[in-house]
Amino acid sequence: MRTLLPLALLLAACGPSRASFSQEAAVLTCEKISECLGQTGIQLAGYDDLEDCKASAPTDLADETDENTCPEFSSEQASLCLEQLRTADCDDFDDVNAACDEVCPS
Secondary structure (H helix, E strand, O other): OOOHHHHHHHHHHHOOOHHHHHHHHHHHHHHHHHHHHHHHHHHHOOOOOHHHHHHHHHHHHHHHOOOOOOOOOOHHHHHHHHHHHHHOOOOOHHHHHHHHHOOOOO
């Protein structure tokens, strides 16, 4: 048990993997679009409804963060991005993009 705790802390400090980031960021983004812009926002994003967005967006985002498209994925920036997505309100939601853009620096 003593060896599991340091390992768990180390893994948590490393930030999310590409796959877990893609999944969580996409779902949080869909929820925030729905909360702030309603059904119209979801449709403008290219999805039929919130459930379609949650089901399809992780695959769409995974394509943007795969090893070929994003060779320098930053798990530290991914953690910051997810935290901002979780805490953003509708007024500052646009500001989240700046933090999330740093996940895959160009």
